[in-house]
Amino acid sequence: MTEQIDVRGDGRIVLYRRSDAPNAIYQVRLRVPGSNGYKRLSTKLSSRRDAEHFARNLYEELYFHVKDGGSLNAPRFGKAFDQWKKDCAKKNTTLKKGRWDDTIIRVEMYALDYFRDMPVDSIDKKEISAFIEWRYENYKRKPPSEDSLKRESTALRSFFRYLNENGSISKMPSFPSAITKKKYNRRPTFTQAEWKRIGRNLREWVKAGKSLGKWRDRFIAHQYFLILANTGMRIGEARTLKWKDLRSVETPDGQRMIADVSGKTGHREVVFQKGADVYIKRIYDLRREEENGHPNPDEPVFLSMKTKRPYTTFKRTFGSMLNYCGIPAETSKGTRTIYSLRHFYATMRLIEGVSPFLLSKQMGTSVEMLEKFYGHVITSEVADRISKTNTPHRGANHIEEQYPF
Numbered sequence: 005m006t007e008q009i010d011v012r013g014d015g016r017i018v019l020y021r022r023s024d025a026p027n028a029i030y031q032v033r034l035r036v037p038g039s040n041g042y043k044r045l046s047t048k049l050s051s052r053r054d055a056e057h058f059a060r061n062l063y064e065e066l067y068f069h070v071k072d073g074g075s076l077n078a079p080r081f082g083k084a085f086d087q088w089k090k091d092c093a094k095k096n097t098t099l100k101k102g103r104w105d106d107t108i109i110r111v112e113m114y115a116l117d118y119f120r121d122m123p124v125d126s127i128d129k130k131e132i133s134a135f136i137e138w139r140y141e142n143y144k145r146k147p148p149s150e151d152s153l154k155r156e157s158t159a160l161r162s163f164f165r166y167l168n169e170n171g172s173i174s175k176m177p178s179f180p181s182a183i184t185k186k187k188y189n190r191r192p193t194f195t196q197a198e199w200k201r202i203g204r205n206l207r208e209w210v211k212a213g214k215s216l217g218k219w220r221d222r223f224i225a226h227q228y229f230l231i232l233a234n235t236g237m238r239i240g241e242a243r244t245l246k247w248k249d250l251r252s253v254e255t256p257d258g259q260r261m262i263a264d265v266s267g268k269t270g271h272r273e274v275v276f277q278k279g280a281d282v283y284i285k286r287i288y289d290l291r292r293e294e295e296n297g298h299p300n301p302d303e304p305v306f307l308s309m310k311t312k313r314p315y316t317t318f319k320r321t322f323g324s325m326l327n328y329c330g331i332p333a334e335t336s337k338g339t340r341t342i343y344s345l346r347h348f349y350a351t352m353r354l355i356e357g358v359s360p361f362l363l364s365k366q367m368g369t370s371v372e373m374l375e376k377f378y379g380h381v382i383t384s385e386v387a388d389r390i391s392k393t394n395t396p397h398r399g400a401n402h403i404e405e406q407y408p409f
Contacts, residue, residue: 009052017059019052030055034063036070043076048217057215069126078172081119081127085111088166110159114139121308121316124167129178132160134319134341136183141343142240153183191347191377192337199233199348205329206230212328220309223290225321227283228306232345234280236353236367239342241265241274243314248301250284250409261409265368272368288407301408318342350378 011017016035021028027050034043043066047055066076079087089112092104118135119127136157139148148156157179167173194202206226213222232242242265249264261281263274276284284305291299291307304314322342326333333340346367353363354374364371 009056011056011059012063017063019047019055019059026050032059032062034059034066034076036063036066036076039070039076041076049215054215058217061216078123078125081122081124082116084124084167084172085116085120085163088163091166107159107162110156111163113144113156114142115156115160115163117316119316120313121311124164125173127164127177129180132157132177133180136180142238150183157183191344192335192340193344193347193351194331194340196352198331202325202329202331206325209325209328220290221315221321222325224287224306224315225318225325227287228315228318229322229325229342229345230283231276231280232342233348234277234283235263235274236346236349236363237263237265237274238267238346238368241267241368242306243304243316245305246302247288247299247305247408250305252281252407252409267368270368272365275366284409285405285407289405298408347377350374354378 007020009019011019016037018033019030020033021030029050030047030052032045032047032055036043047058049055049058070076089108092108115135118138119131122131136153139153139156161176161179164173164176168176206229210219210222210226213219228242231237232239237245245263245265251262251264252259253262258278259281260278261276261284263276265272265274287305288299291303294309306315307313308315319342323333326340331340350363350367353366354360360371360374364374367374
């Protein structure tokens with residue numbers, strides 16, 4: 005280990021490198037008052053200035069996290085779940101004489117994928133409420149009943165009770181007092197002016213992530229957001245999308261990309277807006293550079309290099325993007341979420357006169373649902389093609405390359 009750099013002079017932020025090479029990566033060791041032990045990780049930066057900036061920002065984030073009852077080294081949900089599952093296997097019954105297998109399955113079916121990469125001490129009532137709301141629209145066979153979600157909530161509570169008892173979290177998170185499905189309302193989305201502002205600021209937001217060690221995550225999120233807004237794809241469908249699921253077809257007005265997706269309504273083909281294939285190509289170019297060759301066709305398009313799995317959620321990244329672009333998350337119609345991108349897609353297509361019937365096929369929903377959510381923008385005009393648009397897709401000119409899709 006080379007010389008250590010005490011950034012603050014009090015031992016709370018210490019940078020060091022394992023090599024004297026000029027391009028060696030800085031590691032950081034953090035100590036926060038009120039917590040036990042240290043947090044050690046790589047800054048992934050070779051510039052001392054950038055590494056110090058990253059470390060100071062991380063320290064501030066952890067300081068307030070610990071102050072709110074969190075810890076420095078709380079495990080991520082997925083890792084904690086694996087240990088809980090092993091410990092539950094040693095037990096025969098739950099307190100109410102039900103089998104632990106049933107409790108585990110109820111957490112494993114949906115909550116595991118939803119929360120997998122989140123530190124367990126960062127999951128609070130707001131996160132749990134968002135999960136329950138998400139569950140109403142995400143299922144494998146049929147929409148969940150309130151009783152089903154109550155059972156899932158009870159199972160999730162058992163998991164957090166286990167974490168609290170073994171010291172992984174300092175206190176139990178609060179759970180919603182009532183689990184009821186929200187009434188149909190107009191979905192919060194974006195005005196065209198807001199969307200133009202987002203388009204102007206996205207690249208700068210990605211660049212700003214470089215000094216924070218978040219450039220790659222933001223780059224992928226950038227393309228992810230634009231793909232959802234130009235396809236109407238669901239979050240779960242995008243998460244399972246693989247390179248082999250993509251192909252291009254020739255149409256009278258040019259080449260279009262098609263994605264074969266599988267979601268809650270089964271398999272369907274999703275047509276990209278004209279020119280929106282550039283967002284897929286940007287990710288492919290990045291992976292080709294990272295792999296020094298073509299990525300595996302079975303690889304997820306939205307691959308996290310940390311987990312080697314698809315990104316579980318871009319929820320916090322989405323909030324960071326909105327904040328950077330000066331777009332309020334809260335609106336009179338509710339809170340903007342990543343699903344607002346799907347709603348933006350639907351709204352724009354209906355404003356442009358696309359047939360609700362064709363749009364329902366594209367989005368994997370029903371005309372009835374479109375009328376409930378977007379009845380205020382459905383007109384009597386019927387478009388010839390689902391991909392009709394007068395709205396720029398915000399793609400840049402792309403150097404012609406050979407792609408397997």
